Amino acid sequence: MRNNLILNIQLIAILGLVVFLYSFTSKRNEHRKISKPTIEFLDSESPFVTHEMVNNLLIDNFGGTFSIQKDRVDLKNIERTINKHNLIENSEVFLSVDGKLQTVIKQKTPIARVFNGNKSFYIDYKGGKMPLSSNFSARVPLVYGDLNNRYSKDCVQLLRTIYDDDFLKKNIIGVKILPDGSVIMKNRNYSYDIVFGRTIYMERKFNNYKAFFQKAVQDTLINSYEKINLKFTKQVVCTK
Incomplete structure:
Protein backbone atom coordinates (compact mmCIF):
# COMPACT_ATOMS: atom_id res chain seq x y z
CA MET A 1 0.00 0.00 0.00
CA ARG A 2 2.82 2.33 1.01
CA ASN A 3 4.71 1.48 -2.19
CA ASN A 4 1.67 2.36 -4.33
CA LEU A 5 1.35 5.70 -2.55
CA ILE A 6 5.00 6.54 -3.17
CA LEU A 7 4.66 5.53 -6.82
CA ASN A 8 1.59 7.75 -7.27
CA ILE A 9 3.37 10.68 -5.68
CA GLN A 10 6.33 10.18 -8.01
CA LEU A 11 4.07 10.05 -11.06
CA ILE A 12 2.27 13.23 -10.02
CA ALA A 13 5.62 14.97 -9.47
CA ILE A 14 6.90 13.89 -12.88
CA LEU A 15 3.67 15.00 -14.56
CA GLY A 16 3.85 18.35 -12.80
CA LEU A 17 7.45 18.80 -13.91
CA VAL A 18 6.55 17.98 -17.52
CA VAL A 19 3.68 20.49 -17.48
CA PHE A 20 5.94 23.15 -15.95
CA LEU A 21 8.70 22.60 -18.49
CA TYR A 22 6.25 22.62 -21.40
CA SER A 23 4.66 25.83 -20.17
CA PHE A 24 8.04 27.42 -19.58
CA THR A 25 9.41 26.50 -23.02
CA SER A 26 6.17 27.55 -24.76
CA LYS A 27 6.27 30.97 -23.12
CA ARG A 28 9.93 31.33 -23.92
CA ASN A 29 9.31 30.28 -27.52
CA GLU A 30 6.45 32.76 -27.92
CA HIS A 31 8.67 35.61 -26.74
CA ARG A 32 11.56 34.59 -28.95
CA LYS A 33 12.43 37.22 -31.57
CA ILE A 34 12.11 36.07 -35.17
CA SER A 35 15.28 35.88 -37.23
CA LYS A 36 15.99 36.98 -40.79
CA PRO A 37 13.56 35.19 -43.15
CA THR A 38 14.40 32.46 -45.61
CA ILE A 39 12.72 32.76 -49.02
CA GLU A 40 12.10 29.87 -51.41
CA PHE A 41 10.75 30.09 -54.97
CA LEU A 42 8.87 27.10 -56.37
CA ASP A 43 9.81 28.10 -59.94
CA SER A 44 13.36 29.37 -59.57
CA GLU A 45 14.08 29.01 -63.31
CA SER A 46 11.84 32.03 -64.02
CA PRO A 47 13.01 34.72 -61.58
CA PHE A 48 10.43 37.45 -62.22
CA VAL A 49 10.56 38.25 -58.51
CA THR A 50 13.84 38.41 -56.58
CA HIS A 51 14.67 37.55 -52.99
CA GLU A 52 15.31 41.23 -52.39
CA MET A 53 11.83 42.19 -53.61
CA VAL A 54 10.15 39.69 -51.29
CA ASN A 55 12.43 40.68 -48.43
CA ASN A 56 11.38 44.31 -48.90
CA LEU A 57 7.71 43.30 -48.75
CA LEU A 58 8.40 41.51 -45.47
CA ILE A 59 10.32 44.48 -44.06
CA ASP A 60 7.45 46.82 -44.96
CA ASN A 61 5.03 44.47 -43.23
CA PHE A 62 7.15 44.47 -40.04
CA GLY A 63 7.66 48.23 -40.03
CA GLY A 64 11.28 48.13 -41.11
CA THR A 65 12.64 45.56 -38.67
CA PHE A 66 12.41 41.82 -37.93
CA SER A 67 12.99 42.41 -34.21
CA ILE A 68 9.53 41.30 -33.15
CA GLN A 69 8.23 38.53 -30.89
CA LYS A 70 6.89 35.37 -32.47
CA ASP A 71 3.53 35.65 -30.71
CA ARG A 72 2.93 39.02 -32.38
CA VAL A 73 3.47 37.80 -35.94
CA ASP A 74 0.30 37.74 -38.08
CA LEU A 75 1.19 35.17 -40.75
CA LYS A 76 -2.09 35.54 -42.67
CA ASN A 77 -1.62 39.29 -42.95
CA ILE A 78 1.93 38.79 -44.24
CA GLU A 79 0.64 36.36 -46.89
CA ARG A 80 -2.05 38.84 -47.96
CA THR A 81 0.59 41.57 -48.32
CA ILE A 82 2.84 39.38 -50.47
CA ASN A 83 -0.05 38.08 -52.59
CA LYS A 84 -0.96 41.63 -53.59
CA HIS A 85 2.22 41.80 -55.67
CA ASN A 86 1.20 41.62 -59.32
CA LEU A 87 3.87 39.04 -60.22
CA ILE A 88 3.07 36.64 -57.37
CA GLU A 89 0.29 34.05 -57.55
CA ASN A 90 0.47 32.71 -54.03
CA SER A 91 2.64 32.58 -50.93
CA GLU A 92 2.93 30.51 -47.77
CA VAL A 93 4.52 32.03 -44.69
CA PHE A 94 5.25 30.07 -41.50
CA LEU A 95 7.51 30.11 -38.45
CA SER A 96 9.85 27.30 -37.54
CA VAL A 97 10.35 26.19 -33.95
CA ASP A 98 13.65 28.07 -33.70
CA GLY A 99 12.04 31.36 -34.78
CA LYS A 100 12.92 31.43 -38.47
CA LEU A 101 10.37 33.08 -40.74
CA GLN A 102 10.08 30.92 -43.85
CA THR A 103 8.38 32.14 -47.02
CA VAL A 104 7.51 29.99 -50.04
CA ILE A 105 6.63 31.91 -53.21
CA LYS A 106 4.74 30.75 -56.31
CA GLN A 107 5.05 33.27 -59.13
CA LYS A 108 2.46 33.80 -61.82
CA THR A 109 2.97 31.73 -64.98
Whole structure:
Protein backbone atom coordinates (compact mmCIF):
# COMPACT_ATOMS: atom_id res chain seq x y z
CA MET A 1 0.00 0.00 0.00
CA ARG A 2 2.82 2.33 1.01
CA ASN A 3 4.71 1.48 -2.19
CA ASN A 4 1.67 2.36 -4.33
CA LEU A 5 1.35 5.70 -2.55
CA ILE A 6 5.00 6.54 -3.17
CA LEU A 7 4.66 5.53 -6.82
CA ASN A 8 1.59 7.75 -7.27
CA ILE A 9 3.37 10.68 -5.68
CA GLN A 10 6.33 10.18 -8.01
CA LEU A 11 4.07 10.05 -11.06
CA ILE A 12 2.27 13.23 -10.02
CA ALA A 13 5.62 14.97 -9.47
CA ILE A 14 6.90 13.89 -12.88
CA LEU A 15 3.67 15.00 -14.56
CA GLY A 16 3.85 18.35 -12.80
CA LEU A 17 7.45 18.80 -13.91
CA VAL A 18 6.55 17.98 -17.52
CA VAL A 19 3.68 20.49 -17.48
CA PHE A 20 5.94 23.15 -15.95
CA LEU A 21 8.70 22.60 -18.49
CA TYR A 22 6.25 22.62 -21.40
CA SER A 23 4.66 25.83 -20.17
CA PHE A 24 8.04 27.42 -19.58
CA THR A 25 9.41 26.50 -23.02
CA SER A 26 6.17 27.55 -24.76
CA LYS A 27 6.27 30.97 -23.12
CA ARG A 28 9.93 31.33 -23.92
CA ASN A 29 9.31 30.28 -27.52
CA GLU A 30 6.45 32.76 -27.92
CA HIS A 31 8.67 35.61 -26.74
CA ARG A 32 11.56 34.59 -28.95
CA LYS A 33 12.43 37.22 -31.57
CA ILE A 34 12.11 36.07 -35.17
CA SER A 35 15.28 35.88 -37.23
CA LYS A 36 15.99 36.98 -40.79
CA PRO A 37 13.56 35.19 -43.15
CA THR A 38 14.40 32.46 -45.61
CA ILE A 39 12.72 32.76 -49.02
CA GLU A 40 12.10 29.87 -51.41
CA PHE A 41 10.75 30.09 -54.97
CA LEU A 42 8.87 27.10 -56.37
CA ASP A 43 9.81 28.10 -59.94
CA SER A 44 13.36 29.37 -59.57
CA GLU A 45 14.08 29.01 -63.31
CA SER A 46 11.84 32.03 -64.02
CA PRO A 47 13.01 34.72 -61.58
CA PHE A 48 10.43 37.45 -62.22
CA VAL A 49 10.56 38.25 -58.51
CA THR A 50 13.84 38.41 -56.58
CA HIS A 51 14.67 37.55 -52.99
CA GLU A 52 15.31 41.23 -52.39
CA MET A 53 11.83 42.19 -53.61
CA VAL A 54 10.15 39.69 -51.29
CA ASN A 55 12.43 40.68 -48.43
CA ASN A 56 11.38 44.31 -48.90
CA LEU A 57 7.71 43.30 -48.75
CA LEU A 58 8.40 41.51 -45.47
CA ILE A 59 10.32 44.48 -44.06
CA ASP A 60 7.45 46.82 -44.96
CA ASN A 61 5.03 44.47 -43.23
CA PHE A 62 7.15 44.47 -40.04
CA GLY A 63 7.66 48.23 -40.03
CA GLY A 64 11.28 48.13 -41.11
CA THR A 65 12.64 45.56 -38.67
CA PHE A 66 12.41 41.82 -37.93
CA SER A 67 12.99 42.41 -34.21
CA ILE A 68 9.53 41.30 -33.15
CA GLN A 69 8.23 38.53 -30.89
CA LYS A 70 6.89 35.37 -32.47
CA ASP A 71 3.53 35.65 -30.71
CA ARG A 72 2.93 39.02 -32.38
CA VAL A 73 3.47 37.80 -35.94
CA ASP A 74 0.30 37.74 -38.08
CA LEU A 75 1.19 35.17 -40.75
CA LYS A 76 -2.09 35.54 -42.67
CA ASN A 77 -1.62 39.29 -42.95
CA ILE A 78 1.93 38.79 -44.24
CA GLU A 79 0.64 36.36 -46.89
CA ARG A 80 -2.05 38.84 -47.96
CA THR A 81 0.59 41.57 -48.32
CA ILE A 82 2.84 39.38 -50.47
CA ASN A 83 -0.05 38.08 -52.59
CA LYS A 84 -0.96 41.63 -53.59
CA HIS A 85 2.22 41.80 -55.67
CA ASN A 86 1.20 41.62 -59.32
CA LEU A 87 3.87 39.04 -60.22
CA ILE A 88 3.07 36.64 -57.37
CA GLU A 89 0.29 34.05 -57.55
CA ASN A 90 0.47 32.71 -54.03
CA SER A 91 2.64 32.58 -50.93
CA GLU A 92 2.93 30.51 -47.77
CA VAL A 93 4.52 32.03 -44.69
CA PHE A 94 5.25 30.07 -41.50
CA LEU A 95 7.51 30.11 -38.45
CA SER A 96 9.85 27.30 -37.54
CA VAL A 97 10.35 26.19 -33.95
CA ASP A 98 13.65 28.07 -33.70
CA GLY A 99 12.04 31.36 -34.78
CA LYS A 100 12.92 31.43 -38.47
CA LEU A 101 10.37 33.08 -40.74
CA GLN A 102 10.08 30.92 -43.85
CA THR A 103 8.38 32.14 -47.02
CA VAL A 104 7.51 29.99 -50.04
CA ILE A 105 6.63 31.91 -53.21
CA LYS A 106 4.74 30.75 -56.31
CA GLN A 107 5.05 33.27 -59.13
CA LYS A 108 2.46 33.80 -61.82
CA THR A 109 2.97 31.73 -64.98
CA PRO A 110 3.06 33.73 -68.24
CA ILE A 111 1.76 31.94 -71.34
CA ALA A 112 1.99 34.80 -73.86
CA ARG A 113 3.21 38.37 -74.26
CA VAL A 114 0.75 40.87 -75.71
CA PHE A 115 1.66 43.86 -77.85
CA ASN A 116 -1.27 46.27 -77.95
CA GLY A 117 -0.34 49.71 -79.27
CA ASN A 118 2.35 51.12 -77.00
CA LYS A 119 1.45 48.69 -74.21
CA SER A 120 3.02 45.33 -73.58
CA PHE A 121 2.19 42.79 -70.88
CA TYR A 122 1.98 39.07 -70.23
CA ILE A 123 -1.11 36.91 -70.04
CA ASP A 124 -0.79 34.49 -67.13
CA TYR A 125 -2.10 30.93 -67.06
CA LYS A 126 -5.35 32.01 -65.41
CA GLY A 127 -6.04 34.53 -68.17
CA GLY A 128 -5.17 37.65 -66.18
CA LYS A 129 -2.84 40.49 -67.10
CA MET A 130 0.68 40.16 -65.75
CA PRO A 131 3.16 43.06 -65.99
CA LEU A 132 6.61 42.68 -67.48
CA SER A 133 9.52 42.14 -65.14
CA SER A 134 12.81 44.01 -65.23
CA ASN A 135 14.53 40.89 -63.89
CA PHE A 136 13.49 38.25 -66.44
CA SER A 137 11.83 37.89 -69.84
CA ALA A 138 9.72 34.81 -70.50
CA ARG A 139 10.11 32.89 -73.75
CA VAL A 140 6.46 32.80 -74.74
CA PRO A 141 4.50 33.49 -77.97
CA LEU A 142 4.03 37.12 -78.95
CA VAL A 143 0.38 38.08 -79.39
CA TYR A 144 -0.89 40.87 -81.62
CA GLY A 145 -4.45 42.08 -82.00
CA ASP A 146 -7.40 42.82 -79.76
CA LEU A 147 -7.68 40.56 -76.71
CA ASN A 148 -10.47 42.64 -75.20
CA ASN A 149 -13.17 41.47 -77.58
CA ARG A 150 -15.73 38.71 -77.03
CA TYR A 151 -13.31 36.08 -78.36
CA SER A 152 -10.68 36.70 -75.67
CA LYS A 153 -11.63 33.72 -73.45
CA ASP A 154 -11.26 31.33 -76.37
CA CYS A 155 -7.90 32.88 -77.24
CA VAL A 156 -6.67 32.36 -73.68
CA GLN A 157 -7.63 28.68 -73.94
CA LEU A 158 -5.71 28.52 -77.22
CA LEU A 159 -2.63 29.99 -75.53
CA ARG A 160 -2.97 27.51 -72.66
CA THR A 161 -3.09 24.65 -75.15
CA ILE A 162 0.12 25.88 -76.77
CA TYR A 163 1.83 26.28 -73.39
CA ASP A 164 0.87 22.79 -72.19
CA ASP A 165 2.10 21.03 -75.34
CA ASP A 166 5.88 20.54 -75.67
CA PHE A 167 5.85 20.59 -79.48
CA LEU A 168 3.64 23.67 -79.80
CA LYS A 169 5.43 25.49 -77.00
CA LYS A 170 8.71 24.99 -78.82
CA ASN A 171 7.48 25.89 -82.30
CA ILE A 172 4.75 28.55 -82.06
CA ILE A 173 6.27 32.01 -81.48
CA GLY A 174 3.57 34.37 -82.75
CA VAL A 175 -0.22 34.64 -82.60
CA LYS A 176 -2.21 37.30 -84.44
CA ILE A 177 -5.86 37.74 -83.48
CA LEU A 178 -8.06 39.21 -86.21
CA PRO A 179 -11.21 41.29 -85.55
CA ASP A 180 -13.51 38.34 -86.32
CA GLY A 181 -11.73 36.17 -83.73
CA SER A 182 -9.78 34.05 -86.23
CA VAL A 183 -6.10 33.39 -85.62
CA ILE A 184 -2.89 33.32 -87.65
CA MET A 185 0.27 31.86 -86.12
CA LYS A 186 3.98 31.86 -86.89
CA ASN A 187 6.48 29.02 -86.55
CA ARG A 188 9.86 29.60 -84.89
CA ASN A 189 11.99 28.19 -87.72
CA TYR A 190 9.88 28.66 -90.85
CA SER A 191 8.39 31.72 -92.50
CA TYR A 192 4.96 30.37 -93.49
CA ASP A 193 1.71 31.56 -91.92
CA ILE A 194 -0.37 29.05 -90.01
CA VAL A 195 -3.98 29.97 -90.79
CA PHE A 196 -5.75 28.51 -87.77
CA GLY A 197 -9.14 30.10 -88.27
CA ARG A 198 -11.57 30.45 -85.38
CA THR A 199 -10.68 28.92 -82.02
CA ILE A 200 -12.87 25.82 -82.45
CA TYR A 201 -11.84 22.17 -82.84
CA MET A 202 -8.44 23.22 -81.50
CA GLU A 203 -7.19 19.77 -80.60
CA ARG A 204 -8.08 18.36 -84.02
CA LYS A 205 -6.45 21.27 -85.85
CA PHE A 206 -3.25 21.02 -83.84
CA ASN A 207 -3.08 17.27 -84.37
CA ASN A 208 -3.43 17.88 -88.12
CA TYR A 209 -0.63 20.43 -87.96
CA LYS A 210 1.69 18.05 -86.10
CA ALA A 211 1.07 15.30 -88.66
CA PHE A 212 1.67 17.74 -91.53
CA PHE A 213 4.85 19.09 -89.95
CA GLN A 214 6.37 15.66 -89.42
CA LYS A 215 5.71 14.63 -93.01
CA ALA A 216 6.78 17.97 -94.55
CA VAL A 217 10.11 17.92 -92.70
CA GLN A 218 10.78 14.37 -93.88
CA ASP A 219 9.93 15.31 -97.47
CA THR A 220 12.08 18.49 -97.24
CA LEU A 221 9.18 20.49 -98.71
CA ILE A 222 8.47 22.61 -95.69
CA ASN A 223 10.52 25.63 -96.86
CA SER A 224 8.45 25.92 -100.04
CA TYR A 225 5.15 26.78 -98.34
CA GLU A 226 3.78 30.28 -97.68
CA LYS A 227 0.56 29.29 -95.91
CA ILE A 228 -0.58 26.27 -93.94
CA ASN A 229 -4.36 26.36 -93.68
CA LEU A 230 -5.87 24.43 -90.75
CA LYS A 231 -9.44 25.74 -91.08
CA PHE A 232 -10.67 22.48 -92.56
CA THR A 233 -10.52 19.91 -89.79
CA LYS A 234 -10.28 16.91 -92.15
CA GLN A 235 -7.36 18.19 -94.21
CA VAL A 236 -4.43 20.59 -94.26
CA VAL A 237 -4.30 22.91 -97.26
CA CYS A 238 -0.83 24.18 -98.16
CA THR A 239 -0.09 27.16 -100.43
CA LYS A 240 3.27 27.66 -102.10
